Amino acid sequence: MSTTKYIFVTGGVSSSLGKGIIAASLAKLLQARGYRVTIQKLDPYINIDPGTLNPYEHGECYVTDDGAETDLDLGHYERFLNVPTSQANNVTTGRIYQSVIEKERRGEFLGKTVQVVPHITNEIKERIQILGKSGDYDIVITEIGGTVGDIESLPYIESVRQLKWELGNQNCLVIHLTLIPYLSAAGELKTKPTQHSVKTLMESGIQADILVCRTEHHLSEELRHKLALFCNVGKDAVIESIDASTIYDVPNLMLEEGLDKVTLQKLGLKDTGSPPLTAWNEFVKRHKNPRAHVTIGLIGKYVELQDSYKSILESFIHAGAANEVKVKVQSIHSEFLDASNVASQMQELDAVLVAPGFGERGIEGKVEAVRYARENKLPFLGICLGMQMAVIEYSRNVLGLKDANSTEMNENTAFPVIDLMEEQKTITDKGGTMRLGAWACELKDDSIVKDVYGVSNIEERHRHRFEYNNAYRTQLEAAGLKTTGINPQTNLVEIVEIEDHPWFVGVQYHPEYKSTVANPHSLFVSLVAAALNYSNNR
Numbered sequence: 001m002s003t004t005k006y007i008f009v010t011g012g013v014s015s016s017l018g019k020g021i022i023a024a025s026l027a028k029l030l031q032a033r034g035y036r037v038t039i040q041k042l043d044p045y046i047n048i049d050p051g052t053l054n055p056y057e058h059g060e061c062y063v064t065d066d067g068a069e070t071d072l073d074l075g076h077y078e079r080f081l082n083v084p085t086s087q088a089n090n091v092t093t094g095r096i097y098q099s100v101i102e103k104e105r106r107g108e109f110l111g112k113t114v115q116v117v118p119h120i121t122n123e124i125k126e127r128i129q130i131l132g133k134s135g136d137y138d139i140v141i142t143e144i145g146g147t148v149g150d151i152e153s154l155p156y157i158e159s160v161r162q163l164k165w166e167l168g169n170q171n172c173l174v175i176h177l178t179l180i181p182y183l184s185a186a187g188e189l190k191t192k193p194t195q196h197s198v199k200t201l202m203e204s205g206i207q208a209d210i211l212v213c214r215t216e217h218h219l220s221e222e223l224r225h226k227l228a229l230f231c232n233v234g235k236d237a238v239i240e241s242i243d244a245s246t247i248y249d250v251p252n253l254m255l256e257e258g259l260d261k262v263t264l265q266k267l268g269l270k271d272t273g274s275p276p277l278t279a280w281n282e283f284v285k286r287h288k289n290p291r292a293h294v295t296i297g298l299i300g301k302y303v304e305l306q307d308s309y310k311s312i313l314e315s316f317i318h319a320g321a322a323n324e325v326k327v328k329v330q331s332i333h334s335e336f337l338d339a340s341n342v343a344s345q346m347q348e349l350d351a352v353l354v355a356p357g358f359g360e361r362g363i364e365g366k367v368e369a370v371r372y373a374r375e376n377k378l379p380f381l382g383i384c385l386g387m388q389m390a391v392i393e394y395s396r397n398v399l400g401l402k403d404a405n406s407t408e409m410n411e412n413t414a415f416p417v418i419d420l421m422e423e424q425k426t427i428t429d430k431g432g433t434m435r436l437g438a439w440a441c442e443l444k445d446d447s448i449v450k451d452v453y454g455v456s457n458i459e460e461r462h463r464h465r466f467e468y469n470n471a472y473r474t475q476l477e478a479a480g481l482k483t484t485g486i487n488p489q490t491n492l493v494e495i496v497e498i499e500d501h502p503w504f505v506g507v508q509y510h511p512e513y514k515s516t517v518a519n520p521h522s523l524f525v526s527l528v529a530a531a532l533n534y535s536n537n538r
């Protein structure tokens with residue numbers, strides 16, 4: 001008999017209501033009460049993972065320690081809970097079908113017709129319970145992607161219905177997140193779309209236990225009563241989720257509304273008293289009461305879509321709070337940056353971050369941004385492609401290797417200072433084949449990173465195919481581009497720094513994936529401090 005409790009978060013009326021933030025906020029409150037909680041996301045698309053999706057399509061691809069390429073909501077889970085997630089925390093329809101089809105080929109269903117019910121739904125139920133059965137968690141929160149009523153979500157909803165039946169209502173809870181639209185012409189909040197979406201859920205045999213209602217205006221008692229009556233839930237199970245100025249306010253808003261209380265009650269779990277959110281509240285206070293501000297340029301080619309650089313933007317919020325500084329991130333489109341406008345675009349900046357990315361578009365603008373940061377001693381952090389651009393810029397403009405490049409951009413470059421690893425050269429499949437997940441890195445003494453991390457051995461998460469080409473290392477080092485972090489197993493260069501610069505660091509890995517509220521990433525904290533310093537000395 002399982003003792004793990006399962007909470008499902010479904011969405012109705014509209015997409016983008018913030019199921020991930022609600023799930024993470026509830027998890028935070030339960031964790032603060034002493035429960036061991038994890039969150040899982042089920043995505044109804046056919047891709048095996050979001051690794052092959054364009055950021056415009058899906059936002060950032062988040063990477064876990066075990067090298068899973070996942071939905072960006074897992075980033076919120078880690079940032080809120082400060083507990084690492086893994087491949088088991090993100091399952092797509094593609095992965096479910098792949099696994100069922102592989103089983104069919106192995107003959108595991110010999111003699112049977114393989115069908116959505118029961119084979120696909122059994123696989124889904126198994127994936128949901130893997131985390132629960134690990135014994136590591138008291139509560140598993142599963143967020144179902146998409147909106148109730150979507151064709152592609154149906155097998156997930158049916159699986160939830162079956163689990164509720166199998167494990168019992170005291171072990172399974174469904175939270176339905178909906179939108180209460182405000183009609184300005186009528187001056188009224190409207191409950192009808194919510195009533196309909198709760199009904200749609202009922203057509204699949206699921207009665208929502210708790211309603212979380214996204215709204216721009218407070219819900220009156222009368223409206224709460226109406227929602228409770230017509231959606232068939234208790235009045236204490238109608239939770240208002242008013243628009244917040246920051247996602248980091250949502251746990252406290254949910255606490256005020258009693259979402260954690262009603263959840264514990266319904267699952268028959270002990271109410272251990274009001275959760276101490278001391279450290280969390282300290283962070284929120286610092287975030288909202290900065291003593292100074294800095295402007296940091298984010299040079300990327302997906303800047304039109306904020307979600308593309310989610311973890312970077314959140315890392316700046318954590319690092320800003322740590323420094324009691326407001327970080328204004330100024331997005332600069334690398335595609336439109338060149339030698340003629342780089343100074344005017346960057347002169348107001350106190351630091352610059354050159355973003356990760358793939359492909360040729362916008363890379364010359366990134367190289368120009370690096371050059372500006374190097375020449376003007378502007379604090380610089382290059383992440384992944386950003387680090388590669390720093391190596392290219394140094395090779396071209398300091399070493400004089402004309403047209404040095406990455407073989408990703410120009411296969412025939414005379415100076416392939418960034419190149420494919422040997423192991424990558426024979427790989428043709430695109431999905432899941434990059435250097436992924438946590439890799440060790442040894443830091444050199446007398447470096448910025450050694451100071452910043454305060455230790456000699458670190459582990460950081462990767463997602464890239466191309467690497468610093470060690471054939472150019474002696475030349476580059478002699479010219480002043482130090483390699484200050486090395487992977488001890490492969491001798492791959494993970495970090496470069498410019499000797500003669502106050503704060504210039506390029507990292508082949510992605511520090512932004514590991515920054516959390518409880519543990520702001522030290523590289524970002526240090527970059528913000530360097531930006532403040534730069535701004536004060538202007």
Ligand code: GLN
Binds near residue numbers: 358359408463465467
């Ligand atoms: N496109 C580069 C590579 O594959 C960098 C990837 C990234 O920035 N995540 O190596």
